[in-house]
Amino acid sequence: MVSTIARCCAATRKTLSVADATINAGRAPTTSRAHTACDHCGLPVPAGLIDSESAEQFCCGACRTVYRVIRECGLDRYYAIRDALELDAAPARSTGESYAAFDAPEFRDRHCSPRGNDVFEIELYLEGVHCAACVWLVERLPQIHDGAISVRLELTRSLVRIVWDDKRTSLSCIARDLDRLGYPAHPARGGEARAARAREDRRMLVRIAVAGALAGNVMLLAFALYSGVFDAIESQFYTAFRYCSMALGVMALAWPGSVFFKGALASFRARTWQLDLPIALGLALGGAAGLINVIRGAGEIYFDSLTMLVFLLLVGRWLQRSRQRRAAESVELLYSLTPAKVTLIEGELEREAPIEAVAPGCILLVRAGETIPVDGVVTRGESAVNAAALTGESRPFTVGVSDAVSAGGVNLSSPLHIRADAVGDATRLGRIMRDIEADAGSGLRLAGMVDRMSAWFVTIVIGLALATLALWLVLKPAVAVEHAIALLIVTCPCALGLATPLAVTVALGRASKQGLFIKSGDVVERLSQPGIVLVDKTGTLTEGHVRVVEWIGDKSVMAAVAALESGSSHPIARALTDACADAMAIEARHVDHYQGRGVRGTVSSADFVIGSAPFVLDHAYGPSWVETERARFLDLSITPVLIARDGVVVAMAGLSDRLREDTTGALSDLRTRGWRIGIVSGDDEQIVQAVATTIGGEFEMLVGGASPEQKRSIVERVQQLHPVVFVGDGVNDAPALSIATVGVAVQGGAEASLAAADVYLTRSGLSPVVQLFDGAVRTERVIRRNVIAALGYNSIAASLAIAGLISPLLGAVLMPLSSLTVMTLSMQARTFQTGARR
Secondary structure: OHHHHHHHHHHHHHHHHHHHHHHOOOOOOOOOOOEEEOOOOOOOOOOHOOOOOOOOOOOHHHHHHHHHHHHHHHOOOOHHHHHOOOOOOOOOOOOOOOHHHOOOHHHHHHOEEEEOOOEEEEEEEEOOOOOOHHHHHOOOOOHHHHEEEEEEEEOOOEEEEEEEEEOOOOOHHHHHHHHHHOOOOOOOOOHHHHHHHHHHHHHHHHHHHHHHHHHHHHHHHHHHHHHHHOOOOHHHHHHHHHHHHHHHHHHHHHHHOOOHHHHHHHHHHHHOOOOHHHHHHHHHHHHHEEEHHHHOOOOOOOHHHHHHHHHHHHHHHHHHHHHHHHHHHHHHHHHHOOEEEEEEEEEEEEEEHHHHHOOOOOEEOOOOOOOOOOEEEEEOEEEEEEOOOHHHHOOOOOOOOOOOOOEEEOOOOOEEEEEEEHHHHHHEEEEEEEEHHHHHOOOOOOOOHHHHHHHHHHHHHHHHHHHHHHHHHHOOHHHHHHHHHHHHOOOOOOOHHHHHHHHHHHHHHHHHHOEEEEEEOOHHHHOOOOOEEEEOHHHHHHHEEEEEEEEEEEEHHHHHHHHHHHOOOHHHHHHHHHOOOOOOOOOOOEEEEOOOOEEEEEEEEEEEEEHHHHHHHHHOOOOOOHHHHHHHHHHOEEEEEEEOOOOEEEEEEEEEEEEEHHHHHHHHHHHOOOEEEEEEEEOOOOHHHHHHHHHOOOOOOOOOOOOHHHHHHHHHHOOOOEEEEEEEEHHHHHHHHHHHOOOEEEOOOHHHHHOOOOEEEEEEOOHHHHHHHHHHHHHHHHHHEEEEEEEHHHHHHHHHHHOOOOHHHHHHHHHHHHHHHHHHHHHHHOOOOOOOOO
16 A cells, blocks of 8 residues: 555655756755755755755755655644744754565564554654654654554654554555654664553552542541641541541551552661661551550541651652653663664575574675674675774774674675674674673662661661650650650651652753763762773764874865765765865766775876875875875874875875864863773774873873773772773773763763663763763752751751650641752752853
C-alpha cells in the first residue's frame, strides 16, 4: 500500500530534482535577497541556495523535502502551531534511508510486540522532535498512511509508539514517511527495562495516591476533633472520630508507609544505619502511642501528622527518583542513535539486515563513513580507518586485504568487505561493555551524609526520650510518658529525611536544563570534595578531528588543493578542503588517489602532487626549507602535508587536532578550585606532551599510548589515594569512566562511554565540567544548610519537650514546620543556574 506521503513525494520528485540540480550547480540568484529565511525552518538561506525564480526558499534539501510533503499532505497547521510556540529555529532532518532492515524477521523478533491478527506494536526513537507541533504532526500519520492504526509520541523522550496492520503496510514504509516528515527513526533501546520501571512507577504512584487520600481524610477528622477542644463535641462522635482516625492511620502506616519499615529492617539486618531507621522508629512510636490513647480514650492520637508525613516522604522519594531516572533515560535513549543495521553480501547481492542477523563467517559491506559493526578481517578493498573512539589514537590508519579490524572503528574513505570473526558480546567492544556492567554492579558508592548521621541521631533521640521519661518520673510521674512521646514526635527526622532528596531533586532538574544529565544524586556529594581530574585528550581536550593550523609557502595553490582533495572523504583531505574553501573553484582532471599516501592530478595544465613527505618527495624536488619546516612541525606534533607543482614543492600545510577554545581556561579554573589535573590518552605520548605544553600549567600525570585496560588500571591505582573524576568520550574511555569515583562523558561520546558514565554533558568543551563541579559544591551547601535547619529545629524542639513546654498535640502541629522550611530552602537555592555564585 502506497502512503499519501509517498505519493506526494513521487508527484514532486521532478520538481525536487530540478531544484537539486540548481543547488548543486551553485547558481547565484539573479536578484539580491538579503537575510532570506527558509520557508520551512526560518533559518537564513545561504546565498548559493537562493532561487530567484521561486517563491519558496530553503536552507537545505531536507527542509525543502519536508516542506513539500507537509504542504501536499494538507498538514499546513503544523506551521501555525510551531509559530505560536515561538521556538528557536532548527533545520529539518531527513536521511532518505530505505529502512529495509525494519522488515527483517530478526528485527521484528527483537523490537516488535504482536497484538494479534497481523497487528504489531513498536517503540521508535525519533530525531528532530523538539516541540508540541512535532507531536501534532507525527500523530497525524494514521490520517495519511493507510495501515498505521495508532501513533503516540512522548515529547519529553522523543519516543513514538506505533501500532500498525502488517497486511496493509510495512514498518519500513512507516519509517520512511516519518523520515520524509523530518523525523529519522531508530529502534528504541532498553524497552524491557523502561517497561519494568513504568510498572514500578505505577506501584509507587498508587502508594502516593492512597497515602494522600488517607492523609486528607484523617486531616478532616482532625479538624473536627480540634474544633471540639473549643466547642464541646458529643462523646460518641468524639470516640467515633478517634477510632476512624486510628483505622485510617494504621492503614497508612501498614501499606504506603511499609516502605520505611522494610528499609529500616534491611538496614538493621545489614548493620548499617540509614535514615529509614529513625523515620520508621518515629512512625512506629507515634502510631503505637496514638493506638494506645485511642483505646484509653484519652491523650493525643497523632495520626493526622503521621499520615501527612508518610505522604510527604513518599512524594519526596518519588521526585528524587523520577528526576534521576529522567536524566539516566535521556542518556540511555542516545544509544538508539548507534547503527542497528548492516549490509550483508550474499553472493552477488547486497541485503540490508539488522545487526542481530550477523553471524561469524558472514561477509559485510562497510561503506565510507559507516561504523564497523564486527571484529573481522578485510577480504576486499583498501581504506583508512579511524579507531579514535576505541583506541584514542587521533590519526587514522590504512587497512587492506587480510588486515584485522575491530568493531567501533569508522571506515573513512573506500568501501570494505569484511568477514565477521566475532559479533556482539564476543567482540573487543563487547568485552569492554561486559566489564563496564560488572564495574557498575560491584562498585561501592559513598554513603550519603544524612545516612551517616542516622546512627548517632537515633542514639541521641532515644537517649533523650529515656532521659525525659526518667526525669519526669521523678518530677511528675503522671506526665512522664506524655513528655517522652512528645519528644519523639517533635524530633521525628522527617525534615532530615527530606533535606537531601529535595535539594538533589531541584539541583538535578536545574542541571538538566543546562545540558548536564546526572544519573545519580550521590554524584553531587562525590564531586563536592576536590581530588584528581584525569582527562582524555582526543575529542575532550581537543576537537577530535584534524584541521589546518599553519600554511607555509605559496597560497595561490589553495584552489588546486581544494579541487584535488574534494573527491576524498579522508580526514586529511577534508581538512585541506575546508582550509581552502574560500579559494576560487576550479576543475581538476586525471585525479589519482593513493591510499594512505596522497593524491596526484592536473589543475589548469599544471601537475600537482599532494600528500605525505615520502610520497611527494618521490615525485618532486624539495627545497632546503622543506626539511627544516617539516622537522619543526614534527616537534610540535603537527602532521606536515607537502604540495608540489610541476615537480617542485611550493607549499606545506600543517595539520593538527586543535585544542578546544575553552580547554586552557577550564583547566585553570579547575586548578583554582583545588583539583589536580592529569591527561591519560590513547594517543601517542609525544602528542600528549605537546598538548600539555600548549595548555600550560602543572599536570599530575601525562600518559600516552594507554589502552582501555591500562586507563582503567591507572584510575584504580590513583583512586586508592584520592577521589578520581575521569572525563572522556570514547569506547576506550569507558572502563575508566565506570570505575572512577565519578565518570563524565562529554558531548558526542560513544555509546559505551555514555553507559559507563555517571554524568553526560550535552554541550561540547570543558566549560560544562567546571559548571558541573561548581553546581555540585553549591548543592552540597544547600544539603548542609537543610540539615543544619532540620537539626536546629530538632534541638530547640527537643529542649522544649524535655522541659515539658511542648505537649504531644503541639508537637504534632509543629512537626511539619521543619519539613516546610527544608522545602522552601531547597526551592530557593541557585545550584546549577547560569550566573550563580560559587
